[in-house]
Amino acid sequence: MAVDHTHLFIMQLLLLITHLYFVASNPYINETAHKLKYILSCRHTRCVPRLGMNVDSLAEKTLKAMRNTDRLSEYLSVFNVSDCDGEASADYVRRHVLDGLLTTDDVPETHWNEYKSIYNKKYVSQTHEEAALSVWKNNLRKVAEHNQLYLSGKRSYTLHLNMFGDWPIMSYVEDLLKLIWTIPLYDPARDPHRTAYKRNLHQKIPREMDWRDRGYKPRLEEQYHCGACYAFAITHALQAQVYKHHGDWRELSPQQIVDCSLPDGNQGCNGGSLEAALRYASRAGLIRESYYPYRGKRGHCHYRSAEVSARPRRWATLPAGDERAIERALATIGPMAVAVNAEPFTFQLYRSGIYDDPFCVPWKMNHAMLLVGYTPEYWVLLNWWGRHWGEGGYMRIRRGHNVCGVANMATYVEL
Incomplete structure (x- = not known):
């Protein structure tokens, strides 16, 4: 008796949909579901000849509905629809x-x-x-x-x-999280009155914004084993101002801060503070990274004042914990250096989504990042751990609860 492959496939498909419904509501996804989704996610123009059956539009509609569900689309995204042989190729494992x-x-x-x-x-x-x-x-x-x-x-x-x-968690903390307290020294560029922020108090700001949408997309960098987060945060905050006012990238040198800001209290790859890095940058100015490239370790300070490309005129730190102030400053002044608690293993291994680990307490500041955007639900931050960390080098942190202390030390820079 001939087998009606189309009828058989539709029956199997309905069973799969039923199974996937329970999979979606059950946190314990097993390997069987993994394989079933793999088969279902294949493009039928490539897979049907191998399966020996004609597939109607039901499969396509089912897949479309599943992909419209955020969490299932996350799960399906790892599968290449052009590969339907079921083999765990190097390409498959790489994805x-x-x-x-x-x-x-x-x-x-x-x-x-x-x-x-x-x-x-x-x-x-x-x-x-x-x-x-x-x-x-x-x-x-x-x-x-x-x-x-x-x-x-x-x-x-x-x-x-x-x-x-x-990486063991202790190696991660000890090698990378080097934002430290330094002795506060006098800096004439520090603005205790927060003049630029107060000037914009009555300006209307958007409900959400992202400086990347305005063209600010700096090259993704990696700090490697050097605790230079403080240097990256300040150079990026300053070059954001250069971009805002002059429209050019002018990538500035974090290595210059690592090598040259010891008299201001920083300790090279062993850590530093935003305040000390700003004090150095406002006094000496920063040159372009192409002239002073990042090496991932402390070296001998060398640069010529004639090569200075940008210098902070003023800088200020916003009131601790005031997320409304951060929102306004970000919208009206530009991307800002912030301090966060990056110690939880969930931060170390973050992949995507709105981060809100309750163990990311706000009183342990140990890492510096750049705040580049916001929505009513979350902040958008740039990190220095390359494109394979987080959402292509970026992170979203939930707003409203000062998660990870993101609102404790937000600092803006003026040219």
């Missing part, structure tokens, strides 16, 4: 490592090798690699558990195994 929403720790052994290849991981000995693999597997489990909660609607952001996926 999982870089872009995929991991929801299970039961991954192929090739996942670790692909991870090492993508992030160019090298270990000094087999013992060191085994220790890194142990950390990676532990992080894999935590990422999968967290993302299951995301799919069930219990979390508003996702995690992944980025370049810090094999």
Whole structure:
């Protein structure tokens, strides 16, 4: 008796939809669901010949409805619709490592090798690699558990195994989070009256805005193992003002601050403060990064004053915790350097979404970022950890609760 493949496929498809409904409401996504979604997400012009059946528009409509659901679209995004042979190719694993929403720790052994290849991981000995693999597997489990909660609607952001996926939390904190307190020295450029902010108090501001929409899209940079976040935050805040007033990029040198601001209280790759970095920049000025490139370690201070490209005329820090003030200053003055608490492992492994970890307390300032946008729900921040961290190098932090202390030390710069 001939088999009606179309009828059979529609029956299987309806079973799949029923199964996926329960998958969407259950945080414990298993590998069977993973494979079913993979089959369902294939483009039928490529897959049908292999499956030996004609597929009507029901499959397309089902997929469209699923992709309109944010959390399921996150899950489906890892699949390449042109690959339908079911094989875990290097391309497939690469998408999982870089872009995929991991929801299970039961991954192929090739996942670790692909991870090492993508992030160019090298270990000094087999013992060191085994220790890194142990950390990676532990992080894999935590990422999968967290993302299951995301799919069930219990979390508003996702995690992944980025370049810090094999870093112990203590190494991450000690190597990267170097925003420190420095002795406050007199700086004539500091504006205690917040003149620029007060000048705009009665100006109408938009409900939401993003400086990237206005053309401010700086090159994504990586601080590596050097605790230079304070230098990146100040150089980017200043070059944002250069862009706002003159329309050119004029990428400025964080390495200059790392090498030259020791007399102001900073400690090179061992950390520094926004205030000390601004004091140095307002006194000496900053040259372009093309003349003084970033090296990821402290070096000898060398530059010529004739090469100075930008110098802060004034700067001010907004009242701690005042998110309304930050909103107004961001809209009217420009991107601002901010201090945050980046210590939770969820910050370390952040992938996407609106970050609101309750353990990201506002009283531990240890990292500096650049605030570039806002909506009524969240802030948008630029980081210095490359494009594979967060949302292409950016992060969204929930507004209204001073999550991670984002409103504690917002600092703007004037040319």
